[in-house]
Each structure stands twice: as C-alpha cells, then as structure tokens.
Amino acid sequence: MWLTDSLPMAASQLGPARSQMAFTLGFHIVLASLGVAFPAIMLIANYRGLRHNDPDALLLARRWSKVVAVTFAVGAVTGTVLSFEFGLLWPEFTGRFGKVFGVLFAIEGIFFFLEAIFVAIYIFGWERLRPWTHFWAGVPIAITGLGGAYSVVAVNSWMNQPQGFSPTSGNVTKVEPLKVIFNPAVPYEVPHMILAAYLMTGFLVASVYAVGMLRGRRDRYHRLGLLIPLTVASIATPIQFAVGDTAARAIAKDQPIKFAGMECVQQTSTDVTEYIYGRCTAGGVKGGIGIPGFDSFLVGFSTSTQVTGLDSVPPDDRPPANTMLHWAFDTMVGICTALIALGLWLAFVWWRRRDIPQTRWFLRATAVSGVAAIVALECGWIVTEVGRQPWIVYNVMRTEDAVTQASGVWVTFTLVLALYAALGAALVITLRAMARRWREAGDEDSGEPYGPSADAPAEVPLEGAR
Amino acid sequence: MSSADAVAGMLWVGVTAYAVFGGADFGAGFWSLVAGGDSRGRRARGLIDWAIGPVWEANHVWLIFVLVVLWTGFSLAFESIFSTLFIPLSLAALGIVLRGSGFAFHHTARRVRGRAIAERLFGVSSLLTPFFLGTVVGAIAAGRVPVGNAVGDAVTSWLNPLSLLIGALFVATSAYLAAVFLVSDARRAGADDLERYFASRALATAVATGALAIAGLVALRADARYVYDGLTGDGLPLVIVSLLCGAAVLVLLRRGARRGPRPLAVGAVVAVVWGWGVAQHPYLLPQVLTIDAGAAPSDTLTALLIVLAIAVVLVLPSIGLLFTLTQRNLVEEGERPRPHTSGS
Numbered sequence: 001m002w003l004t005d006s007l008p009m010a011a012s013q014l015g016p017a018r019s020q021m022a023f024t025l026g027f028h029i030v031l032a033s034l035g036v037a038f039p040a041i042m043l044i045a046n047y048r049g050l051r052h053n054d055p056d057a058l059l060l061a062r063r064w065s066k067v068v069a070v071t072f073a074v075g076a077v078t079g080t081v082l083s084f085e086f087g088l089l090w091p092e093f094t095g096r097f098g099k100v101f102g103v104l105f106a107i108e109g110i111f112f113f114l115e116a117i118f119v120a121i122y123i124f125g126w127e128r129l130r131p132w133t134h135f136w137a138g139v140p141i142a143i144t145g146l147g148g149a150y151s152v153v154a155v156n157s158w159m160n161q162p163q164g165f166s167p168t169s170g171n172v173t174k175v176e177p178l179k180v181i182f183n184p185a186v187p188y189e190v191p192h193m194i195l196a197a198y199l200m201t202g203f204l205v206a207s208v209y210a211v212g213m214l215r216g217r218r219d220r221y222h223r224l225g226l227l228i229p230l231t232v233a234s235i236a237t238p239i240q241f242a243v244g245d246t247a248a249r250a251i252a253k254d255q256p257i258k259f260a261g262m263e264c265v266q267q268t269s270t271d272v273t274e275y276i277y278g279r280c281t282a283g284g285v286k287g288g289i290g291i292p293g294f295d296s297f298l299v300g301f302s303t304s305t306q307v308t309g310l311d312s313v314p315p316d317d318r319p320p321a322n323t324m325l326h327w328a329f330d331t332m333v334g335i336c337t338a339l340i341a342l343g344l345w346l347a348f349v350w351w352r353r354r355d356i357p358q359t360r361w362f363l364r365a366t367a368v369s370g371v372a373a374i375v376a377l378e379c380g381w382i383v384t385e386v387g388r389q390p391w392i393v394y395n396v397m398r399t400e401d402a403v404t405q406a407s408g409v410w411v412t413f414t415l416v417l418a419l420y421a422a423l424g425a426a427l428v429i430t431l432r433a434m435a436r437r438w439r440e441a442g443d444e445d446s447g448e449p450y451g452p453s454a455d456a457p458a459e460v461p462l463e464g465a466r
Numbered sequence: 467m468s469s470a471d472a473v474a475g476m477l478w479v480g481v482t483a484y485a486v487f488g489g490a491d492f493g494a495g496f497w498s499l500v501a502g503g504d505s506r507g508r509r510a511r512g513l514i515d516w517a518i519g520p521v522w523e524a525n526h527v528w529l530i531f532v533l534v535v536l537w538t539g540f541s542l543a544f545e546s547i548f549s550t551l552f553i554p555l556s557l558a559a560l561g562i563v564l565r566g567s568g569f570a571f572h573h574t575a576r577r578v579r580g581r582a583i584a585e586r587l588f589g590v591s592s593l594l595t596p597f598f599l600g601t602v603v604g605a606i607a608a609g610r611v612p613v614g615n616a617v618g619d620a621v622t623s624w625l626n627p628l629s630l631l632i633g634a635l636f637v638a639t640s641a642y643l644a645a646v647f648l649v650s651d652a653r654r655a656g657a658d659d660l661e662r663y664f665a666s667r668a669l670a671t672a673v674a675t676g677a678l679a680i681a682g683l684v685a686l687r688a689d690a691r692y693v694y695d696g697l698t699g700d701g702l703p704l705v706i707v708s709l710l711c712g713a714a715v716l717v718l719l720r721r722g723a724r725r726g727p728r729p730l731a732v733g734a735v736v737a738v739v740w741g742w743g744v745a746q747h748p749y750l751l752p753q754v755l756t757i758d759a760g761a762a763p764s765d766t767l768t769a770l771l772i773v774l775a776i777a778v779v780l781v782l783p784s785i786g787l788l789f790t791l792t793q794r795n796l797v798e799e800g801e802r803p804r805p806h807t808s809g810s
Binding site: 070077081087091092094096097105106107109110112113116117120121124125172173176177407408419423426430 | 526527529531533539541542545547549552555563567571616769773774781784787788
C-alpha cells in the first residue's frame with residue numbers, strides 16, 4: 001500500500017519541478033550564451049577600434065559593453081536561481097551526487113568570480129583606464145566565459161555519461177574527480193555548447209543591426225555592427241554542423257535510446273530510414289519525408305549499420321514526448337543548415353565585392369537569423385534533456401527519484417513564470433530604451449547597471465544637489 | 467585537522483564573506499527603501515547606487531560559493547536543508563531575484579512612471595533575503611532539520627520565535643553594516659550631510675542590533691541549548707571580541723572618527739559568525755549531523771581544497787584589484803554625489 005500512497009505525492013512534484021527546471025534553464029541558457037560569447041565579439045570591435053583607429057568600432061565596443069553589463073547582471077540572477085533549484089527541486093540528486101559533480105561547479109565558481117570582477121573593471125574602466133590597458137582588462141572576460149561554459153556543460157555531460165564514482169547504487173563512497181571532469185561526453189558536448197553560444201550571439205547581435213539597416217540606417221556604424229558578429233557566427237556555424245554530426249554519432253553509441261528517440265527508431269534494425277519531421281508512433285513514423293537507409297548511413301557511414309531502437313528497453317525507460325523530441329532535433333539541424341547558407345552568402349559577396357550584401361533579402365534573412373538561432377539553441381537543449389529522460393543520471397538515477405518531497409513546487413513554478421515574464425520584459429524594454437537613447441541623443445548616457453557615463457550631468461539622481 | 471574540517475572552514479569563510487558583503491548590499495537596499503522621497507532621501511539613494519554599482523556582482527558570488535561548497539563537500543546537509551526549508555529558501559531566492567533585477571534595471575525603473583512602486587519592490591526584496599536566511603539559520607541551530615528529503619516540518623521548522631528573532635537580527639545587522647559602510651562612502655564622495663545622515667543611522671541600528679543579539683541569546687538558551695552552550699563556552703572569546711568591536715564602533719561614530727568604524731564593524735560581524743562556527747563544531751546540523759559524518763569522500767574533499775587554493779591565488783588578487791580601483795575612483799559609475807549646497 002505504501003506504493004499507492006507515495007507515488008501520487010512524488011508524481012505531483014515531478015511535473016511542476018521538471019517544468020520549472022526546464023523553464024528557468026531555457027531562460028538562463030540564452031543569457032549565459034550571451035555572457036560566453038558577447039564579450040569576445042565586443043573585444044574584437046574594441047581591438048579593431050584601437051588598432052585601426054576606427055571610431056565606429058570603438059563606439060560599438062563601448063555600447064556592446066553596456067549590453068553585456070545588463071545581460072550579465074540578469075544572467076547572474078537567473079544563474080543564482082538555478083543553484084537554489086539544485087536543492088529546492090532536486091535534493092536527492094544533489095544529496096547523492098553533489099559530492100561527485102560538485103567539484104566542476106567549484107571550478108565554475110572561480111571562472112564566474114573572475115568574470116564578474118573583470119566585467120566590472122572593463123565596464124567601469126572606459127573613462128579612466130588607458131585604452132590598451134582597458135582592452136586587456138576585458139580579455140579575461142572572454143577566457144573565463146569559456147572556462148565557465150566548460151565546467152557547467154561538463155556537469156551535464158556527466159549526467160549523460162556518468163562515471164568516476166562507486167557504488168552506482170546507494171550512498172557514493174568513492175569519487176574519482178578527474179574521471180568526472182573529463183567524462184566521455186565532454187569532447188562533443190562542451191564544444192557543441194560553446195559554438196552554440198557564439199553562433200546564437202553572433203546572429204542575434206547582427207540581426208539587431210540588420211533591422212536598423214532595413215529601416216534605412218545604412219551608415220558605416222550599422223554595417224560594421226552587422227559585419228563583426230555575423231562574421232563570427234558564420235565561421236562558427238559550419239564548425240558547429242560538423243561537431244553536431246559527430247555528437248549525434250557519439251550519442252548513437254553512448255546513449256542509443258536517446259538517439260532512437262531523436263530519430264523515432266522503433267525497432268532495432270539495419271537500413272533504417274531517416275525521417276525529416278513526421279509523427280512518431282509505436283508503429284513507426286507517420287508522415288514526414290523519409291530517406292531510406294540514410295539514418296543507418298549517418299550513424300555508421302553504411303546503410304547496413306544497425307541502429308538501436310526504442311523496443312530494446314521497456315516502455316518505462318524510453319524518453320517521453322517522442323514526437324516533440326524528434327521535431328526539436330530536426331528543427332535544430334534545419335536551422336543550422338539555413339544559417340550556413342546565410343554565412344556562405346556573406347562570404348561570397350565579401351569575396352567578390354569586399355562588402356556585405358546590400359539586398360533587402362539578405363538583411364531580412366539576417367534579421368530573422370537571431371531568433372532562429374535562439375530557437376535552434378533551445379531545440380538542442382530539449383534534445384539533450386528530454387532525450388535523457390526518464391533518467392536524471394543516465395541509467396543510474398531516475399528523475400522521479402531525485403525530486404523534492406516538499407509540497408508547493410507548483411506555487412514556486414507559477415511565481416517563477418510571472419517573475420521571469422516580468423524579468424524578460426524589463427530586459428527587452430531596457431535594451432530598447434538604450435538603443436533609442438543612443439539613436440536620438442547619440443550621447444553616452446545610458447540605463448545599464450554599470451554605466452560609464454559622459455560628463456553630462458543628465459539623469460544623475462542628485463536633484464537635491466542642484 | 468581533517469580535510470572535512472578544512473572544507474568546513476572554507477565554507478565558513480564564504481559564509482562570513484557573504485554575511486559582510488552580501489549583508490552590506492541588502493542593508494543598502496534597506497536604506498534605499500526607507501530613505502523617503504524628499505531631496506535628502508534622493509541624495510541618499512544616489513550615494514547608495516554610486517557606492518554599490520561596481521561591487522554588486524562580486525558581493526553576490528559569495529552566496530554561490532557557499533552553495534557549491536556545501537553541496538559538494540556536504541551533499542547530505544545540503545539536501546536536508548533545502549528540502550525541509552523549502553519555503554524560507556524559496557522566499558530568500560525570491561529576494562535575490564528581485565534585488566538583482568532592481569540592480570540591473572534601476573536606471574530604467576527610475577525613468578518609468580511606476581518608479582516609486584519599483585523602488586519599493588526592490589527595497590522590500592532587501593528585507594526578504596536576510597530575514598529568511600536568518601530563519602534558516604535558526605532552524606538549523608535548533609536542530610529542526612533532520613537528515614533526508616523533506617523529513618523535517620515544512621512550516622514549524624522555521625516559523626518559531628527563535629527563527630523569527632534571528633531573521634530580524636540578520637536584517638538589523640545588514641542595515642547596520644551598510645550604514646557604517648555608507649558613512650565612509652559619503653566621506654569619499656565628499657558629501658558631509660550624507661556622512662552625518664548615515665552616521666546617525668549607524669548608531670541607531672547598532673543599538674537595535676545589540677538588543678536583538680541579546681534577545682537572540684536568550685532564545686538560543688531556551689531553544690537551541692547546544693549552540694548556546696557553545697557560544698558561552700568555546701565560542702565565548704569571539705563573542706566578547708564581537709561585543710568589544712561593536713562597542714568601539716559606537717564610541718568612534720559618536721566622536722566622528724575617520725578611521726576605524728568600518729573595519730571594527732566588519733570585525734564585529736566576522737567574530738560573531740566564527741563564534742557561531744566554533745559553537746556548532748563538530749556539527750554541521752547541531753546534534754543531527756557532524757562534519758565528518760556528512761562529508762564527501764576524501765578524493766572529493768582533496769579536489770575541492772585544490773580548487774579552493776587555486777581560487778585564493780586567482781580570485782583574491784583580482785578582488786583586491788577591483789576594490790583598489792574602486793577606492794581610487796579609477797572605475798566608477800556615473801556622477802559621484804556632490805557636497806551638499808545650501809541652494810537646494
């Protein structure tokens with residue numbers, strides 16, 4: 001009878017806990033990606049500005065640093081929420097495995113600490129530090145961003161390929177930290193995420209200037225603002241395609257059931273058809289475009305490669321929402337392919353004319369590329385997280401066994417939804433207000449937390465002093 | 467000393483740093499909240515924004531540090547605390563989200579029509595976090611957090627006189643620390659009127675904090691005897707140091723001394739936090755879970771200590787650099803508050 005008593009209780013927390021985790025992580029991942037990649041793009045502009053005495057590039061770097069400041073501050077908040085959620089939502093997971101994966105977060109803590117410090121020095125240092133000193137004060141931000149990304153994503157890799165601890169059931173009494181830090185999923189998952197961050201940030205920043213150019217602001221400042229991030233993203237995208245392809249093959253080997261879910265493979269067999277979209281059912285894929293034998297070919301470069309199907313494990317061990325998982329994977333790959341085409345377009349025109357394409361269609365495509373890249377990023381995250389279910393630690397701990405027994409998660413989830421909606425709205429309003437002010441006044445007064453401001457006394461909250 | 471004790475010591479360094487720096491930040495939010503809408507209140511808020519801007523982020527990283535060291539070094543304690551105390555910790559997190567957003571958007575909020583409401587909201591958030599973290603500490607001290615996933619009472623574990631009193635003490639302490647810090651910042655900005663403004667508030671909150679601390683001791687005696695015995699036993703020298711520092715701050719502030727109040731106020735807080743640590747030793751959760759019983763396997767502890775050693779080598783100089791640049795006004799935000807002129 002204990003089973004019927006305890007199960008509904010656990011189940012009632014699992015739904016809202018998973019929803020809250022998915023929502024807060026999905027929100028944070030955009031800000032974290034900006035935190036990883038935007039400083040590097042900003043420093044490229046800063047370098048160009050100083051090296052070639054280019055005032056447009058310097059102005060871009062300065063304004064971008066203010067955007068970095070806002071997104072970094074909001075990202076620090078959403079990141080803090082996530083660390084609370086390790087205890088508030090998944091106490092059994094952290095209670096049992098915190099001692100295993102925790103060292104990676106300690107390493108991440110160093111990187112984040114250093115990043116916060118150098119962000120503050122860079123943002124506040126525009127006025128008073130010497131130009132090249134100031135540039136070099138910014139370089140640690142980009143480096144620590146990479147280190148932080150490694151540490152955090154390596155924890156997720158470990159959840160996909162757990163190792164370095166024993167015993168695998170019950171209380172962990174032995175840990176091998178190096179095996180955790182360098183777990184087998186790191187080589188493909190970490191580069192995939194870092195490239196995703198650069199790709200998303202590059203297209204997102206470029207899209208802002210594409211919209212400006214579509215509205216007729218085609219000065220050099222806007223062209224440069226489009227060119228620098230779009231170049232970074234266009235270089236990252238084809239590399240990402242290759243890394244992602246490698247990752248998919250590795251997953252087919254390391255987590256065959258996740259792969260079967262992504263590709264809707266029901267029965268283990270050879271000569272498996274690759275389906276583009278379509279509805280996943282127990283009887284196979286309904287609808288969609290099928291390419292016979294291609295799935296086997298992608299996994300092992302031969303149509304005779306055997307692909308493991310979902311039927312190889314009991315229904316309880318298969319990922320839920322199979323169609324969504326499949327669609328998320330296909331959407332990610334599809335968007336990445338389209339973004340490669342956009343990059344090739346830029347490269348071709350640059351090669352011929354040493355300028356960005358001036359047609360409205362190119363600008364329109366760039367304008368939507370930012371949102372498309374965010375969609376691809378979220379899809380990728382859905383693939384890795386939903387695809388790992390029902391496990392929180394692959395084949396070791398089920399998500400339902402990790403969740404808190406405290407009641408009231410649906411309350412916090414509701415609150416989080418409202419709070420994050422306000423947070424997102426405030427972020428967009430703030431960034432748009434900054435852009436409008438720059439456009440209208442052209443001055444250096446702005447509304448971000450760490451504003452290096454010009455000498456103009458406007459907006460100083462010191463009415464009493466006047 | 468075992469490596470578990472060493473990690474617990476590092477954890478306590480983080481707790482201390484968060485109590486001082488995070489506390490000062492939340493206290494500054496408290497003073498923003500109560501500053502009022504007149505011109506002097508606006509000047510006070512201007513000073514607070516100016517002083518906090520460059521160091522806000524670094525202050526709050528200490529909390530992450532504490533969480534990570536706790537869940538890595540003492541996973542079981544982390545699980546037990548965060549599941550039983552789901553409600554107060556959720557509310558503390560809410561305060562952090564609001565405070566952080568208030569910091570990120572305070573310029574924007576100043577421009578929109580809902581500015582007063584926004585500022586009120588951000589100010590209230592500064593009360594939420596220290597108060598509810600205080601109730602958490604009270605629950606732990608009284609042994610109301612048993613080991614396991616939400617084994618303790620979800621409500622009475624933290625909704626009791628001792629927890630509420632410690633919550634109030636945390637709010638008062640952060641307001642006190644912030645006021646003492648802001649006296650120095652006002653002097654750095656050359657704003658004499660604000661220096662007096664915060665000096666009088668520092669005195670008032672010093673008295674309130676002292677009174678709450680004494681009430682807290684009485685409540686500990688009744689409800690958390692183990693910690694009380696520790697504070698009046700092994701931890702007594704540190705408690706006395708804290709009292710002396712607190713008294714010295716009072717005297718120095720009354721005399722308007724230039725140097726001294728700030729390090730002494732920090733000293734008072736540091737001494738009492740460590741006094742508490744000594745009082746609790748060897749327990750993580752008093753009389754429930756010891757440091758050794760709750761510690762991670764030795765390889766994890768070693769790895770953690772190595773990482774922390776690297777952190778000391780890399781992070782401390784960087785923090786020093788940031789604080790030095792800030793104090794020399796080489797990095798600063800916007801306009802510095804100016805000396806008060808009679809024409810306003």
